[in-house]
Amino acid sequence: MSIALEEATTALRCRLLAGDFDPGTKLREISVAEDLGVSRTLARLAMSALEHEGLLTREPNRGSRVKRFSIKEIADAIEVRGELEAMAVRQAAERGLDAAMDARLEQILGSLEEVLAQGVTTDAMRDRWVDLNSTLHDCLVEASGNWALKVSISQMSRLPLVSPSALIFDRKDHENGHRQLVASHADHVEIVAAIRARQGHRAEARMREHAFMNARNKILNLADPETMDLARALPGGPLIRPDK
Amino acid sequence: MSIALEEATTALRCRLLAGDFDPGTKLREISVAEDLGVSRTLARLAMSALEHEGLLTREPNRGSRVKRFSIKEIADAIEVRGELEAMAVRQAAERGLDAAMDARLEQILGSLEEVLAQGVTTDAMRDRWVDLNSTLHDCLVEASGNWALKVSISQMSRLPLVSPSALIFDRKDHENGHRQLVASHADHVEIVAAIRARQGHRAEARMREHAFMNARNKILNLADPETMDLARALPGGPLIRPDK
DNA sequence: AGCCCCTATTTGGCATGCAAAATGCCCATA
């Protein structure tokens, strides 16, 4: 089930995250199947996968529905991811960086610095920033050497708006947006520095604050959807609703 | 019926956790199907579920194999669960207990106290202790009101030896086993007290230590399998190997 | 031994059949 399943699952996941379906919609496997251009069997597999990811909920004998996320649930998930990443950098500091990872982090930080200096104004620059940012977070988790941490974080990151790639750029107040990026980059630099200095507690604290600020920005923008501009045209659509 | 899938998945999961298969064994869907007495379709669904749970790994076009857990991976997962539970009790303290949950916790603590007073010597008593212990941990997570926390913790808990129900009783040194239970119960009491007093940081710290001690006991026993006596005859078998 | 080719098995996927449950609809009744 390598090629087609993965493809079908990805396609359905993208449609869900893009908000193609209203939350609460029942997904009939027949319509999903012909929608994705695959068989009922495969559609069922894909839906099962997304159910495990938490994007669908299944009621016995009644099929699956599109999960509705409340803002609180998203905020919870972001907070959990933050706590886990904080734990990751603490463990990375306690464990120490190997030479390869150290160089890799240095290179990513350099690229981020470069992008920041040029100014993150175009969509292309935004994409590049988001990519680098995601990669950096991945590396930090990797550096912890903790397998379970990686699993947990990636589970959270599959939820809408939770992933580090779901950055929000403030387009209304461009000055403000730039300030956020500068602060974010300063966090990155200090976190890596703390890890190198084996200051586990400091790395943890700074990462926790980093996550908190990021979460607050996201939630603020959720309440004011006009300014919302999700990187990679990913999530944030009808899946998330203020009610619960 | 969703009955059969759930049943087949549970059956296969139990066989995996019980160590019926050596790690690395390739699971052919045909043999799994007739082994469980279900169709190939259903066997694939069940295997897909267990793959998402992390008990199986799939290699494209080559089927799935039984995942081999190193002791480090298990220790990592236990540590992550501990951190998440610590976060849970902190949030529970910050949020406050509603009357129903407060009463429920009190009742569980009372039952645990009672069991402890009678002495946890028979298998039946051990089962009762494990049940109460699991319920208490579930309640604490529930009390946090954090949905993502519940999801993450349950994900970790599906791994062998990670669940709070995977308690280990020291049968070699009965005195030592009893001491551990007494200490564990004291932790429970103080954690609940801290939550009631809205002492988030204290609840968190104590829970982290509680988890750490529990993890250490488990890992110690892994290195000395003679004394290992997993409650509910659950996991710990061939799935876990010292190597990596 | 090393390599190649051929065969048998297995995976990945599709279409269909079927019983049971759920859904929807129509109509009778209050």
Next chain:
DNA sequence: TATGGGCATTTTGCATGCCAAATAGGGGCT
């Protein structure tokens, strides 16, 4: 009009058979 009961349709849950492609396994050849 609102309610509710009964019937037909749809949908789910699972099984079965089939097929192409990839893999694994087993000789035989050099």
